[in-house]
Structure formats: C-alpha cells, structure tokens
C-alpha cells in the first residue's frame with residue numbers, strides 16, 4: 001500500500017445512510033479535490049471507514065481520502081470538515097497512543113481553505129489539502 005493509492009475527495013451531497021439488503025453503507029456524490037468536475041456516486045461500507053466512528057456523521061463538504069479498487073471504496077479516511085463540531089463528531093474521542101513527547105495538535109482551522117483539518121495536515125501557510133494544490 002503506497003501513498004499514491006489514496007485520492008482526496010470532496011463530498012458534494014450525501015444521498016442516504018443504510019443501503020441495500022441491510023448493508024451498513026453511506027451513499028454520496030463526490031469529486032476528487034484535484035478534479036472538481038469529475039463528480040461520481042460512491043458507496044462506502046462501514047468496515048471501510050478507517051477513522052470515522054459512525055457513517056451517519058459523514059456530511060456534505062467533508063474531505064475524505066479514499067482508497068479505491070475500481071468503483072469500490074476499500075478505505076475511507078476523514079481529513080477535513082467545514083466545522084470543528086462536524087470533524088470532532090465524526091472522529092470521536094481522540095485516541096492517544098503511548099506517552100507524548102510534544103504537544104499534539106489534533107485538529108485546526110486552515111486559514112487558506114477555511115476547513116477544519118487533521119492536525120497532521122496543518123502547515124504554517126495552510127494545510128496539506130490546499131497547499132498541495134498550489
């Protein structure tokens with residue numbers, strides 16, 4: 001598994017939660033951040049949610065990193081949300097592993113794209129999502 005297998009998608013619209021035949025899914029329209037016109041309808045099964053505690057917390061305008069196999073989403077990772085409340089609600093309580101040697105920034109607001117993003121993506125000039133596009 002390499003970093004290049006992941007694509008960042010912006011959710012345009014969430015269609016429904018639940019799915020067919022009792023499957024636990026969320027269905028939404030999304031386009032790659034790098035290709036906003038390439039809108040497609042995607043379905044994610046609950047087991048594919050890497051850092052999202054509940055599929056019902058997935059909302060429009062969130063940014064997800066998706067690992068795809070054809071049309072199927074194998075892994076989905078939440079990277080950013082429009083508000084702090086939406087981001088924290090989707091991620092759930094912070095999982096802190098071991099002892100920390102430095103202050104850990106869990107999340108912050110990017111002044112450039114005005115999203116709340118995971119702390120690991122924050123840079124002085126912006127975040128890994130919008131800085132990468134420059």
Ligand SMILES: [Zn+2]
Pocket residue numbers: 110111112113114115126127128129130131
């Ligand atoms: Zn940004």
